[in-house]
Structures are given as C-alpha cells and as structure tokens.
Amino acid sequence: MTFFNTIKTALQGLAANKLRSGLTTLGIIIGVASVIVMLALGNGAKAAVEASFKFLGADTIAVSRKQAFEDNEYRYIGEILSYADGLHMTNEVELVERVEMNVGGSGKIRYGSNVLDLGIAGVTAEILDVLVFNDDVQPAGWPVDTPLTGGAFLSAGRFFTPAEVLAEADVCVLGSETALDLFEGDNAVGETVWVNRHRCLVIGVMSELESTNPDERYSISPNDAFYMPVSTAINMLFDEEPSVYMIARINDQSRMDDAKNQIADYLRERHNVEKDGEGNYVDDFDFTTLQDVIGAEQESAQTFSRLLVAMATVSLIVGGIGIMNVMLVSVTERTREIGVRLAVGARSRDVIGQFLLEAVILSAVGGLLGIAVGIIVIPLAPMFDEVLAVLEPGSIPLAFGIALLVGVVFGLYPAVRAAHLAPVEALRYE
Amino acid sequence: MMATKVAPKEGQPASDPVIQSHFLSRVYKMGSVDVHALRDASLQVHQGEFVALMGSSGSGKSTLLHLLGCLDEPTSGSYILEGHSVDRMSRNQRARVRNERIGFVFQTFNLLARVSALENVTLPLLYRGRQKQVRERAAAALERVGLDQRAGHKPMELSGGEQQRVAIARAIVTNPVILLADEPTGNLDSRTGEEIMQLLTKLNQEGSTILMVTHDAEIAAYAHRTLHMHDGKIINGGGAE
Numbered sequence: 001m002t003f004f005n006t007i008k009t010a011l012q013g014l015a016a017n018k019l020r021s022g023l024t025t026l027g028i029i030i031g032v033a034s035v036i037v038m039l040a041l042g043n044g045a046k047a048a049v050e051a052s053f054k055f056l057g058a059d060t061i062a063v064s065r066k067q068a069f070e071d072n073e074y075r076y077i078g079e080i081l082s083y084a085d086g087l088h089m090t091n092e093v094e095l096v097e098r099v100e101m102n103v104g105g106s107g108k109i110r111y112g113s114n115v116l117d118l119g120i121a122g123v124t125a126e127i128l129d130v131l132v133f134n135d136d137v138q139p140a141g142w143p144v145d146t147p148l149t150g151g152a153f154l155s156a157g158r159f160f161t162p163a164e165v166l167a168e169a170d171v172c173v174l175g176s177e178t179a180l181d182l183f184e185g186d187n188a189v190g191e192t193v194w195v196n197r198h199r200c201l202v203i204g205v206m207s208e209l210e211s212t213n214p215d216e217r218y219s220i221s222p223n224d225a226f227y228m229p230v231s232t233a234i235n236m237l238f239d240e241e242p243s244v245y246m247i248a249r250i251n252d253q254s255r256m257d258d259a260k261n262q263i264a265d266y267l268r269e270r271h272n273v274e275k276d277g278e279g280n281y282v283d284d285f286d287f288t289t290l291q292d293v294i295g296a297e298q299e300s301a302q303t304f305s306r307l308l309v310a311m312a313t314v315s316l317i318v319g320g321i322g323i324m325n326v327m328l329v330s331v332t333e334r335t336r337e338i339g340v341r342l343a344v345g346a347r348s349r350d351v352i353g354q355f356l357l358e359a360v361i362l363s364a365v366g367g368l369l370g371i372a373v374g375i376i377v378i379p380l381a382p383m384f385d386e387v388l389a390v391l392e393p394g395s396i397p398l399a400f401g402i403a404l405l406v407g408v409v410f411g412l413y414p415a416v417r418a419a420h421l422a423p424v425e426a427l428r429y430e
Numbered sequence: 431m432m433a434t435k436v437a438p439k440e441g442q443p444a445s446d447p448v449i450q451s452h453f454l455s456r457v458y459k460m461g462s463v464d465v466h467a468l469r470d471a472s473l474q475v476h477q478g479e480f481v482a483l484m485g486s487s488g489s490g491k492s493t494l495l496h497l498l499g500c501l502d503e504p505t506s507g508s509y510i511l512e513g514h515s516v517d518r519m520s521r522n523q524r525a526r527v528r529n530e531r532i533g534f535v536f537q538t539f540n541l542l543a544r545v546s547a548l549e550n551v552t553l554p555l556l557y558r559g560r561q562k563q564v565r566e567r568a569a570a571a572l573e574r575v576g577l578d579q580r581a582g583h584k585p586m587e588l589s590g591g592e593q594q595r596v597a598i599a600r601a602i603v604t605n606p607v608i609l610l611a612d613e614p615t616g617n618l619d620s621r622t623g624e625e626i627m628q629l630l631t632k633l634n635q636e637g638s639t640i641l642m643v644t645h646d647a648e649i650a651a652y653a654h655r656t657l658h659m660h661d662g663k664i665i666n667g668g669g670a671e
C-alpha cells in the first residue's frame with residue numbers, strides 16, 4: 001500500500017471515533033507541554049543570570065572578599081583583598097592575563113565654590129573596554145546598529161592609562177553631569193579639583209550616557225560619575241586600606257578550574273591561609289564565574305523543573321498507555337475489517353503500518369497541541385514560582401520527537417497484534 | 431517466490447488445473463480434543479469451471495474453501511494453485527497469492543462500512559503497491575456487476591443484493607484465477623439470491639473459474655459440477671469429470 005493510502009486509511013480509522021481519539025491525546029498534551037515549560041525554565045534561569053552578570057565574561061573570574069555567616073549575620077573574614085594582591089596577580093599567576101580592579105568610595109568634590117558629595121569609582125584603565133563589553137550604557141543617541149567603541153564614551157580629554165594607575169597619579173575623569181555641576185559649562189580638562197583636601201587633575205570628561213535599555217533610562221543615571229585610578233582612590237578616600245573587587249581575565253578559557261586553583265594558591269600564600277581541623281583551607285576570598293552563577297540559578301529553578309520532569313514522564317507514560325489501550329480496543333473492534341484486509345491481500349506490514357500510523361497520528365496531534373499549550377503556559381510560569389521562563393527553540397522539535405516516539409513505542413504492540421491475526425479467525429469474528 | 435512449477439502428468443489435459451489439492455487435512459485443537467474438520471480432501475478445478483461444494487454445516491466445506499483461499503494452512507496434504515505449490519509459503523507470500531490470484535465473496539459481504547462502494551472495490555489494488563488507474567479499474571469492475579450508478583454510496587446506503595455485487599466487484603477487480611464464494615446468497619432473499627447467481631453465471635461465461643460453497647441444492651444447481659461433503663470428506667470424487 002502506498003504511504004498516501006496508508007495515511008488516508010489511518011485518518012479514516014481515527015475519524016470514526018473522534019471523541020475517543022481526542023481524549024486519548026490528553027496525556028500526551030500534558031506531557032509535551034511539561035517538556036516545553038521545563039526546558040523554558042532552564043533557559044530562563046540562564047538568561048536571567050546572563051543579564052545580571054553581564055560584566056562576567058566566559059573567560060573571567062571575579063574575586064571578592066569572603067563573607068561568612070556568623071552570629072546571625074554575614075561578616076567579612078580574614079584579610080582584605082588588597083590592591084597589592086591584584087597588582088601582583090598578573091605576574092605571579094600563570095593563567096591570569098590581566099586583573100581589573102575597582103573600589104567604591106565617596107567624597108567631597110570641590111571646584112571654586114561648587115561642592116558635590118559623590119560616589120567615587122576607583123577603577124583600572126580598562127574600564128572603557130568594560131563599559132563597551134557590558135553594553136549597559138551608551139553615549140546618548142548612539143545609533144542602534146553601530147558597535148560601541150571606548151573612545152565614544154569620552155567627550156573631552158582622555159582616560160587614565162595603566163601607567164597612571166600604577167603611579168597612583170592624582171588624576172580623574174568626570175561624568176558629564178558632574179562636569180556640568182562643577183564647571184557650569186566651562187572647560188574642565190586641565191583644571192584641578194579638590195577631593196577631600198587632595199588636589200586632582202581633571203584629564204577627561206565622559207560623554208552624556210544613557211541606558212541601552214530604553215525602559216531603564218529614567219531610573220538609572222550614569223552621568224554623575226567620578227572616576228579615579230583605583231590606587232589613587234585608595235589613598236585619597238580611605239583611612240584604612242579597603243578590600244578591592246577584582247576581575248581576573250584568564251588567557252585560556254578551557255582551563256578555568258586550573259586558573260581558580262592557581263589564584264587560590266597565590267592568595268593563600270599571601271594571606272597565610274591555614275587549614276581547619278579537617279584539613280580544608282579556611283579561605284578568606286570567594287570566586288565567581290559565569291558558569292557558577294548560571295549553575296546556582298539553574299539549581300534554584302530545579303525544584304520546579306524536577307516536578308515538571310516527573311509530570312512529563314508520568315503524563316507521557318499515561319498518554320502512551322492511553323494510546324495503547326485505545327489502539328487495542330480499536331484492533332478488537334475492527335478484527336473483522338482486518339480479516340477482510342488480510343483476505344484481499346494485505347501483508348503484515350500493511351496492517352502494522354495502518355495501526356502504527358493511527359497511533360503516531362494520535363501522538364503527533366497530542367504533541368502539536370502540547371507544544372501550543374506549553375508556549376501559552378510559559379509566560380504564566382513566573383506566577384507560580386519567581387522564575388523566568390524563556391522558550392527554548394530546540395525544545396519544540398525535541399518535544400515533538402518525544403511525542404512521536406511515544407506513539408511508535410505504545411502503538412507497536414497493538415499494531416503487531418493486529419497484523420498477526422489469523423485471517424480465518426479474524427473473518428469469523430463477530 | 432518459492433513456488434515450483436509442477437510439470438503436467440501424462441494423460442491429463444494440456445493445461446494445468448487451476449486448483450489441484452492432494453489429501454488436504456485440517457485438524458483443530460479444541461482443548462485436548464482434536465477436531466478433524468477436513469480429511470484427505472483431493473480435488474481438481476479446471477479453468478472455466480463453475481463448481482459447487484455442498485454439505486451440511488460442519489461438513490468441512492468452509493474449511494476446505496479457506497484452505498484453497500490461502501486463508502488457512504492445512505495440517506497435512508498439498509495444494510497446487512495454478513501450477514505453483516502453496517505449501518511452504520510464508521505469511522506474506524500467501525497474502526500476495528490472495529491478492530493476485532484469488533477473489534473472495536463472503537456470505538456477509540464483508541465490506542468496509544466507512545468508505546464508498548468504489549473505494550471498497552479499490553482495496554485489493556491498493557495492497558498491490560503502486561498501481562495505475564486504480565479508480566478506473568474499480569469503476570470497470572462495478573460496471574461489470576451492474577452497479578456503476580451506485581459507486582459513490584456507502585455500504586449502509588445499499589441493499590443486501592447491491593452490497594454483494596460490490597463484494598463481487600471487489601473479488602474480480604484483480605482478475606483472479608479463481609473466485610471463491612462462501613454461501614454468496616446466504617444472507618439474501620431468494621429473488622435477490624437468484625440475481626446474484628445469474629451474475630456469477632454471467633461472470634463464469636465471461637471466463638471466471640468459480641468454486642462456491644453452499645448448502646442449498648437450488649443454488650448448487652447453477653454450477654456445472656457439484657461436490658458433496660460429509661464429515662470432513664468429499665464423498666463424490668473431486669476430480670474433473
């Protein structure tokens with residue numbers, strides 16, 4: 001029998017029992033929808049992390065001072081992560097290519113009679129590259145399709161160099177609003193401002209920046225910034241040496257774990273980290289990589305996912321058994337028909353093909369409806385649990401494939417049973 | 431095909447008999463009891479013959495018809511259809527023999543209820559793989575049984591006689607070497623039964639070889655030759671006269 005005729009025959013068989021056929025697909029619908037939503041949750045967790053940890057690339061390890069939970073609160077333990085720790089890391093640790101450091105402080109900025117209380121960012125010279133990479137802010141009115149460049153973030157002067165960071169030079173770069181507030185439109189570059197009684201040379205002014213996300217433009221103001229070399233900031237703003245936040249860029253992405261171990265060894269030596277009673281180091285620093293964060297976020301979405309895996313499995317098995325049941329009933333009801341088909345020359349594979357195809361069509365219809373249900377349910381997922389669900393495009397063919405597989409697996413037995421009926425018995429069946 | 435051509439024996443007609451069976455037996459197991467439904471049935475049917483197989487219910491006539499139609503396998507004995515042995519054929523080879531060389535007509539018509547008369551007639555052709563002009567050939571078969579006007583109707587919309595005509599059209603659409611009819615008039619009133627017999631007679635005159643099971647002597651009278659069966663045996667010789 002040609003494939004077209006087999007399909008036609010199978011459809012006629014199903015059409016004869018529309019309600020029964022429809023109900024049978026319910027299990028498949030739920031199962032397939034669960035698969036779609038489950039994968040969307042995993043995908044959503046990943047997307048959420050990637051959005052909030054954009055500053056971490058696949059080749060970076062963030063190093064921060066460790067907090068431990070003691071006496072009902074989080075406290076920093078051990079030594080600070082010092083500027084010197086970061087400064088020597090590049091040379092001492094084989095896999096580290098460079099270290100970006102930053103420290104946040106605040107201070108009084110004065111020029112003439114204008115005084116501002118500002119948050120001050122002590123950063124390394126790569127900050128412009130980082131701004132480009134992060135893609136959170138852009139010069140106001142930057143065309144959508146044009147790639148950002150570091151230079152575009154400056155409207156006047158220049159940014160400080162690595163040499164100036166090393167030399168703890170008393171230089172600073174102003175956000176556009178900061179410059180406007182201090183200099184009231186006059187040229188700022190080359191002027192000297194006071195930072196907590198220290199003199200500081202203005203070497204550059206940033207362009208007016210806006211959030212790359214139009215929805216955030218009114219809530220985030222990136223223009224009241226004040227940048228200094230991290231080394232200078234430590235000198236000028238703090239009485240005690242502060243802990244520095246570091247991002248170590250690794251020169252071999254495939255050896256992130258090795259890099260972590262190397263950095264740990266380096267810091268343990270510098271901080272004289274000791275072992276506890278069980279022989280584990282009591283580290284006073286923490287590492288964060290993109291993979292860690294994604295893993296943690298996915299883990300938190302996993303409780304929900306596990307429930308869905310269970311639901312998907314049970315539904316698909318129940319759905320499959322439903323299909324098998326309906327097909328067995330159908331084979332029994334149509335024994336006579338099978339007998340007639342055998343009598344006029346249907347071979348085993350013709351009969352198997354006919355009934356298997358009916359089962360597969362049932363599961364395929366269930367699969368398609370299930371995909372539709374899944375896509376409808378995805379936006380509702382955050383209501384149940386505070387998670388983000390984003391449709392994973394690959395889950396559609398996967399879920400459909402699973403549905404077809406269920407149809408084949410559970411449809412095979414009834415089909416084979418139909419094909420192996422003795423023609424005489426089948427014709428005699430009342 | 432595994433079938434082997436059997437050379438004609440001396441003293442027999444030049445053409446092979448269409449049907450040639452030797453000592454066909456069929457034993458059913460009913461629990462621990464063996465039921466001998468058919469014992470050593472030997473018969474020959476030649477091209478163009480119209481043979482009736484008569485006997486009371488349980489005489490083994492239907493069992494014989496099923497064996498000759500390759501719907502069932504004998505416990506012992508041999509069967510040669512159109513010169514080819516059918517004895518050691520696989521299930522699928524038997525299906526092919528049924529499809530290509532045998533046409534069945536049943537007492538209860540056995541039409542597919544959901545599809546039209548024409549589509550019922552196309553069924554054997556569909557199981558032949560890719561075929562040309564399937565609908566045209568089915569329509570021609572319906573015309574031969576005088577039902578071309580009712581081709582689009584479903585079995586439910588047809589009278590008993592019309593349904594049996596559709597079934598006959600389905601049996602002849604493949605030009606089988608033999609038409610096997612199992613009580614073709616059993617579910618019909620006598621007048622309609624007569625019409626069906628006239629149709630079978632006409633087909634026989636046009637060249638179809640027919641073997642028909644019946645328990646009705648009046649119906650058997652349409653045949654050229656009648657074999658009587660009793661208790662699983664053919665009681666008047668099965669050979670050609």
